[in-house]
Amino acid sequence: xxxxxxxxxxxxxxxxxxxxxxxxxxxxxxxxxGDDYALNPEYVDMxxxxxxxGDAERLRELVGALRSEDVADLMGFLNADYRExxxxxxxxxTLAEVLSELDExxxxxxxxxxxxxxxxxxxxxxxxxxxxxxVDDLEGEKRAQVLAAMDETDRAAIEQTLAYDDETxxxxxxxxxxxxxxxxxxxxxxxxxxxxxxxxPELFFDVYIVDPAWRPIGAAAISQLLRASRETSLxxxxxxxTEITVDMDQEEVGYTFNKYHLISAPVIDAGGxxxxxxxxxxxxxxxxxxxxxxxxxxxxVSDAGRDAGVWDVARSRxxxxxxxxxTAALAASVIGVFQAEIAKxxxxxxxxxxxxxxxxxxxxxxxxxAVRALASRELNASNAVRIILREMAVGLVNGGVLAVIMxxxxxxxxxDPMLCLTIGLALxxxxxxxxxxxxxVPLALDKLDRDPAVSSPIFVTFVTDFMGFLSFxxxxxLILL
Amino acid sequence: xxxxxxxxxxxxxxxxxxxxxxxxxxxxxxxxxGDDYALNPEYVDMxxxxxxxGDAERLRELVGALRSEDVADLMGFLNADYRExxxxxxxxxTLAEVLSELDExxxxxxxxxxxxxxxxxxxxxxxxxxxxxxVDDLEGEKRAQVLAAMDETDRAAIEQTLAYDDETxxxxxxxxxxxxxxxxxxxxxxxxxxxxxxxxPELFFDVYIVDPAWRPIGAAAISQLLRASRETSLxxxxxxxTEITVDMDQEEVGYTFNKYHLISAPVIDAGGxxxxxxxxxxxxxxxxxxxxxxxxxxxxVSDAGRDAGVWDVARSRxxxxxxxxxTAALAASVIGVFQAEIAKxxxxxxxxxxxxxxxxxxxxxxxxxAVRALASRELNASNAVRIILREMAVGLVNGGVLAVIMxxxxxxxxxDPMLCLTIGLALxxxxxxxxxxxxxVPLALDKLDRDPAVSSPIFVTFVTDFMGFLSFxxxxxLILL
Numbered sequence: 001x002x003x004x005x006x007x008x009x010x011x012x013x014x015x016x017x018x019x020x021x022x023x024x025x026x027x028x029x030x031x032x033x034g035d036d037y038a039l040n041p042e043y044v045d046m047x048x049x050x051x052x053x054g055d056a057e058r059l060r061e062l063v064g065a066l067r068s069e070d071v072a073d074l075m076g077f078l079n080a081d082y083r084e085x086x087x088x089x090x091x092x093x094t095l096a097e098v099l100s101e102l103d104e105x106x107x108x109x110x111x112x113x114x115x116x117x118x119x120x121x122x123x124x125x126x127x128x129x130x131x132x133x134x135v136d137d138l139e140g141e142k143r144a145q146v147l148a149a150m151d152e153t154d155r156a157a158i159e160q161t162l163a164y165d166d167e168t169x170x171x172x173x174x175x176x177x178x179x180x181x182x183x184x185x186x187x188x189x190x191x192x193x194x195x196x197x198x199x200x201p202e203l204f205f206d207v208y209i210v211d212p213a214w215r216p217i218g219a220a221a222i223s224q225l226l227r228a229s230r231e232t233s234l235x236x237x238x239x240x241x242t243e244i245t246v247d248m249d250q251e252e253v254g255y256t257f258n259k260y261h262l263i264s265a266p267v268i269d270a271g272g273x274x275x276x277x278x279x280x281x282x283x284x285x286x287x288x289x290x291x292x293x294x295x296x297x298x299x300x301v302s303d304a305g306r307d308a309g310v311w312d313v314a315r316s317r318x319x320x321x322x323x324x325x326x327t328a329a330l331a332a333s334v335i336g337v338f339q340a341e342i343a344k345x346x347x348x349x350x351x352x353x354x355x356x357x358x359x360x361x362x363x364x365x366x367x368x369x370a371v372r373a374l375a376s377r378e379l380n381a382s383n384a385v386r387i388i389l390r391e392m393a394v395g396l397v398n399g400g401v402l403a404v405i406m407x408x409x410x411x412x413x414x415x416d417p418m419l420c421l422t423i424g425l426a427l428x429x430x431x432x433x434x435x436x437x438x439x440x441v442p443l444a445l446d447k448l449d450r451d452p453a454v455s456s457p458i459f460v461t462f463v464t465d466f467m468g469f470l471s472f473x474x475x476x477x478l479i480l481l
Numbered sequence: 482x483x484x485x486x487x488x489x490x491x492x493x494x495x496x497x498x499x500x501x502x503x504x505x506x507x508x509x510x511x512x513x514x515g516d517d518y519a520l521n522p523e524y525v526d527m528x529x530x531x532x533x534x535g536d537a538e539r540l541r542e543l544v545g546a547l548r549s550e551d552v553a554d555l556m557g558f559l560n561a562d563y564r565e566x567x568x569x570x571x572x573x574x575t576l577a578e579v580l581s582e583l584d585e586x587x588x589x590x591x592x593x594x595x596x597x598x599x600x601x602x603x604x605x606x607x608x609x610x611x612x613x614x615x616v617d618d619l620e621g622e623k624r625a626q627v628l629a630a631m632d633e634t635d636r637a638a639i640e641q642t643l644a645y646d647d648e649t650x651x652x653x654x655x656x657x658x659x660x661x662x663x664x665x666x667x668x669x670x671x672x673x674x675x676x677x678x679x680x681x682p683e684l685f686f687d688v689y690i691v692d693p694a695w696r697p698i699g700a701a702a703i704s705q706l707l708r709a710s711r712e713t714s715l716x717x718x719x720x721x722x723t724e725i726t727v728d729m730d731q732e733e734v735g736y737t738f739n740k741y742h743l744i745s746a747p748v749i750d751a752g753g754x755x756x757x758x759x760x761x762x763x764x765x766x767x768x769x770x771x772x773x774x775x776x777x778x779x780x781x782v783s784d785a786g787r788d789a790g791v792w793d794v795a796r797s798r799x800x801x802x803x804x805x806x807x808t809a810a811l812a813a814s815v816i817g818v819f820q821a822e823i824a825k826x827x828x829x830x831x832x833x834x835x836x837x838x839x840x841x842x843x844x845x846x847x848x849x850x851a852v853r854a855l856a857s858r859e860l861n862a863s864n865a866v867r868i869i870l871r872e873m874a875v876g877l878v879n880g881g882v883l884a885v886i887m888x889x890x891x892x893x894x895x896x897d898p899m900l901c902l903t904i905g906l907a908l909x910x911x912x913x914x915x916x917x918x919x920x921x922v923p924l925a926l927d928k929l930d931r932d933p934a935v936s937s938p939i940f941v942t943f944v945t946d947f948m949g950f951l952s953f954x955x956x957x958x959l960i961l962l
Binding site for chain 2: 035036037038039041044045067069073076077190193194197200203204205221222223225226227228229242245248249252255256257258259260261262263279280281282283284285287288290291292294295296298299300301303306309310311313314317318320321322324325328329331332333335336339342343346347349350351352353354356357358361362364365367368369371372376377378380381382383390391393394397398401402405406409461465469
């Protein structure tokens with residue numbers, strides 16, 4: 001047990017709420033989760049404590065009280081040794097569910113410790129989309145062994161799913177759907193559900209009404225089926241259907257679900273035929289992931305994964321820092337041109353970073369707003385010119401406000417009206433350039449079908465650094481010296 | 482029509498895909514939406530064109546072909562005058578749906594143009610949570626007029642919803658639920674649904690099984706009801722239920738839905754009694770919004786709203802820029818202390834912004850990762866110390882790598898080994914401070930129950946600017962001069 005764990009344990013024990021509880025098995029889940037359903041740090045300590053004492057029975061009891069989502073969460077808080085002790089506590093179905101919940105790097109680690117046969121049994125418990133997701137993380141030989149050990153139908157379903165590109169609708173969909181012709185009645189449909197059993201998905205929310213060529217022509221929520229009388233025909237209750245094409249990017253799928261408040265949607269192939277369905281519970285994760293990707297991309301960092309080591313984390317951040325070293329050095333070279341001016345008036349060296357810094361911040365603001373608007377499809381050719389003009393105006397307005405503030409501050413400190421004029425003009429120019437690059441760069445990247453969140457910050461920071469130094473020092477050379 | 486609109490129109494016309502289409506009414510929806518269900522800019526132009534020609538019939542046809550979500554989207558791309566022309570094209574139900582889809586600032590504008598009576602009729606078409614959302618945007622007198630014109634039951638439901646705090650489960654939930662005692666059979670439950678009609682929500686996905694005190698003890702998906710035979714009792718098919726308390730923050734509700742892949746969840750009051758349900762379609766929007774909020778907060782900007790004017794946008798960005806002026810000036814004051822050193826060696830003025838800039842970027846990286854991990858509950862007391870130590874190590878590693886790169890570049894340009902040593906050491910110190918502040922500041926804010934995304938960037942940028950100048954110029958004074 002590390003020192004931090006010991007500290008936490010200490011705290012856990014003094015925590016009145018747990019101290020006097022008898023910890024009967026039925027209380028364990030309450031103990032494990034906070035009011036917001038997040039795992040309690042104190043519970044993690046209890047697990048570590050049991051593992052340290054070698055108390056396998058207690059460990060099994062603690063892990064057994066958790067839902068599989070919480071076991072996956074728990075594993076993220078443990079180190080590799082403790083994780084390995086958890087795995088034998090899980091039955092085949094829980095193991096499968098935990099695997100499908102785990103972050104990629106943890107999952108790869110856990111997969112290494114499970115035998116191909118045990119893995120095959122576990123994967124058979126999952127829906128084809130979730131199972132394919134796990135198999136995708138297996139390397140060459142082990143993947144072959146696991147697939148060989150699986151039931152033939154399950155194997156075929158996984159292989160078909162993996163044939164679609166990563167991050168497309170084909171990967172997210174499950175093949176099992178509830179479909180019916182429009183002349184069926186509600187009663188016939190319900191009877192079909194009662195007998196079809198395994199051919200239907202575990203959970204479903206809509207029945208898709210299809211034509212003889214198996215093309216969706218409408219949909220009805222199953223709560224509508226329940227409301228209607230058994231004699232009602234599906235044609236009477238069906239509404240319009242929002243189809244997803246099998247090669248649609250998952251981010252677009254997320255946009256469509258969010259826009260139309262969909263619970264499930266039919267997936268169609270190039271011929272318009274129904275091949276599966278996507279349900280909203282998978283989309284919630286996609287929307288969460290896409291938002292997180294944008295946050296990390298704007299900060300110039302890729303996700304090294306939960307519990308990654310120092311080297312992996314350092315490596316995930318270096319590319320952007322190295323590129324930034326180049327752009328920062330390039331921007332600084334502008335200062336080199338004005339060495340003589342700085343030597344004459346060192347005050348310039350004090351004020352120039354303020355101009356660059358404020359420009360950088362204003363550029364980041366514009367950029368974040370533009371990236372968000374592009375992601376939510378609120379910015380496109382319809383309003384691009386209007387938004388660009390607005391950003392330019394905002395740059396001038398805020399440049400003007402900051403010019404007055406910094407001008408006044410400069411006068412208070414240096415009593416030099418021409419220096420005030422210089423920094424004021426430089427700020428207006430740099431905030432204008434910040435606005436312009438903050439909106440044009442993401443629009444251009446989007447036009448080129450590149451992710452606007454990924455490389456925009458590099459360009460924008462370079463522009464505002466470069467222009468900050470150039471405008472301030474250049475104006476100083478003209479006005480002051 | 483503005484020049485940009487004319488430009489776009491021109492482009493729309495030359496776009497082969499639309500040019501030769503006959504535009505029969507049934508084709509209009511296909512014309513309106515791209516493959517990703519986003520509104521086509523060309524369709525927006527067609528609407529503007531019809532409005533400019535005063536062709537009310539064509540306008541009605543174009544707007545009528547759209548779903549209400551797309552009408553709301555369309556309005557976001559139009560200016561206020563065109564928006565006003567759209568409103569008369571909408572029937573009561575569509576108007577209500579459009580209002581509940583619109584962004585807040587557009588909604589307020591549209592609300593001003595609709596009479597209280599028309600508004601009351603429209604709101605009666607909505608679920609109580611959506612209607613309350615709209616009423617919340619009405620000001621004093623108009624709100625009273627609209628509520629007075631409404632049906633008494635609808636008014637009471639809206640007033641009850643508005644009694645809950647903004648951004649809590651109480652605001653998101655709808656009061657109508659499907660609940661049943663555990664001794665009911667599947668057949669009884671289905672018969673109840675067929676007769677209960679208006680007391681049930683428009684769509685529902687789960688039946689909540691309650692005890693006599695109306696406390697949830699289990700839940701069953703309605704697809705399970707369909708599968709089971711009519712004689713099966715609910716007790717046999719019900720599973721565990723994940724309850725949401727009525728005062729839970731919407732961000733926590735989003736976390737819970739995402740974690741357990743929920744489609745709907747029962748909302749309970751302080752006494753544990755069922756008072757409503759939340760469905761996942763409302764949560765998808767919440768998760769999207771929370772992610773967008775973090776992106777904007779990290780960039781130091783609040784959302785001025787779609788189609789906001791120059792002044793509103795400028796105002797939404799000024800607070801952070803003004804604070805940043807203060808912190809940037811404070812950091813620059815460090816440079817003032819070393820004026821004599823810079824006068825002796827102007828090269829220092831060239832290199833010091835590079836140290837500050839790289840520190841700022843490394844700090845932003847750490848911060849973004851920390852904010853994301855806190856939001857997804859992957860960082861808490863269980864692993865905080867481990868993560869802090871890891872970030873410190875990463876700061877030292879990446880500081881070392883950048884020290885070598887910048888050291889070599891400095892030698893190539895200035896041929897001064899001691900200057901290389903100075904910038905190298907300064908980079909290691911500043912990247913270490915960047916890592917430390919990038920992880921400690923968001924953790925501290927989170928501990929104080931403040932949003933870690935909101936004020937962290939100000940602190941972190943200040944630390945890296947200040948330490949960048951201090952470490953580089955201070956070391957230069959010690960080593961070089």
